[in-house]
Amino acid sequence: MYKYQEISENIRKKIVQGNFKAGEVLPDQNQLAEEFNTTRITIRKAIQALIIEGIVYTKRGAGTFVRKDYLQNLDDMGNSFDKPLGTTHTHPNKKIESKVLKLDARLPNPEEQQRLMITATEPVYVIERVRYIDGKVYSFEHTIMPTAIAEITETVLKHSVYHYLTKECGVTISGSHRIVRADKATSKDVQALGVKKDDPVLVIKQVSYLEDGKPFEFSESRFPYQTSQVVADVDLNN
Structure with a gap:
């Protein structure tokens, strides 16, 4: 160690x-x-x-x-992962596309206030989009993000949000706290992912942090079981 x-x-x-x-x-x-x-x-x-x-x-x-x-x-530490690299970064040499289903702004609910460490009067973006890899459905994302972090547009959402934040907005992303679980497909999953109702789906719920430890994203990503897996490297020498 x-x-x-x-x-x-x-x-x-x-x-x-x-x-x-x-x-x-x-x-x-x-x-x-x-x-x-x-x-x-x-x-x-x-x-x-x-x-x-x-x-x-x-x-x-x-x-x-x-x-x-x-x-x-x-x-929750037993189920956490700490590298919020984004789909574009983790799938190099692949064609990544996004379909924006929702981009709105509102005041945060109590859970969002707690997770993002913001007050009830600080507005947040509500983002829903489907990600595709080489033309195939990869994930359905629901994201809550404080509007103060940056101006988010549909154009931004059609590409890599993390790339936009780090390269164009000068934001330094430090890590994330993740919970990975299984769930049954909802009616929204059926529409977004093309799965059947009650099919198993992989769910990753996470809070991502900036360099100073401030949360900037509270999200849930859902993946069809046919193309989903979690890979974790365990180093017993540390």
């Missing part, structure tokens, strides 16, 4: 044990570096790992805070 992973695990245990409570600020990076006898770079990597897990977040100029929903995220 690398040094930053040991530190990350140590801080995580302190949070779970109540040494740092929800909403509380952690010691600054200089203090943590002194406590763990290491460099600020190593501390920064340890904090980044906790951000990706959805346990802490940072505020520029204010420090690193324990998320109020960290217990829920810890409960």
